[in-house]
Amino acid sequence: MKFIRLESKNDKYFDETMKIYECSFPIFEQRVLKDQDEVFERKDYHADIICEGDTLVGLLFYWKYDFNGEEFVYVEHLAISPDLRGKNYGSKILTEFYKENPNTILEIDKPIDEVSIKRLKFYSNLGFKLQQFHHIHPPYRKGFDGHSLKIMSFGRDLLDEEYNKFNDFLKYTVMKYSEVK
Numbered sequence: 001m002k003f004i005r006l007e008s009k010n011d012k013y014f015d016e017t018m019k020i021y022e023c024s025f026p027i028f029e030q031r032v033l034k035d036q037d038e039v040f041e042r043k044d045y046h047a048d049i050i051c052e053g054d055t056l057v058g059l060l061f062y063w064k065y066d067f068n069g070e071e072f073v074y075v076e077h078l079a080i081s082p083d084l085r086g087k088n089y090g091s092k093i094l095t096e097f098y099k100e101n102p103n104t105i106l107e108i109d110k111p112i113d114e115v116s117i118k119r120l121k122f123y124s125n126l127g128f129k130l131q132q133f134h135h136i137h138p139p140y141r142k143g144f145d146g147h148s149l150k151i152m153s154f155g156r157d158l159l160d161e162e163y164n165k166f167n168d169f170l171k172y173t174v175m176k177y178s179e180v181k
Helices: 014-024 033-039 089-100 114-125 160-172
Strands: 002-006 045-052 055-067 070-080 104-109 128-130 135-137 147-154
Touching (some): 014 055, 014 070, 033 045, 055 089, 055 160, 070 089, 070 160, 089 114, 114 128, 114 147
Parallel strands (some): 070 104
Antiparallel strands (some): 002 045, 128 147, 135 147
């Protein structure tokens, strides 16, 4: 597997990547194309695709930020091509990813139904720990409200100050690239 960083909407895999993105996340969790194009300018934003040979396996969009001299990573979007789901690509991608990024944070839906409980088990089996913070993710699109999500962090519990830094980074940096600035 090969991780390739997209740098603009003109990249070879951009259109195919956006098809995976659009079918994998609800509309309020997606940037509009204009905002996605603008966020490429940020050095701390990474829109990686994962390929096996010439096959696009999935996408991993994430941010790197500093907290007290330590690098943290926020996984904003992870999705596998619909044709390749259920073949352990998500596990392989994250296992490879957190070797280089041990301070990884991500969000999941509250575990309240079969799909969300399965997602919690998936991340827990990879070493992520469910956090107990009350967390509302702002919408990327106008006309939607923020939605309650659960935070997971790799390998350990987050301190309150680490969560607060992440939440500020989300609200004031990540969400600059949304319709609801």
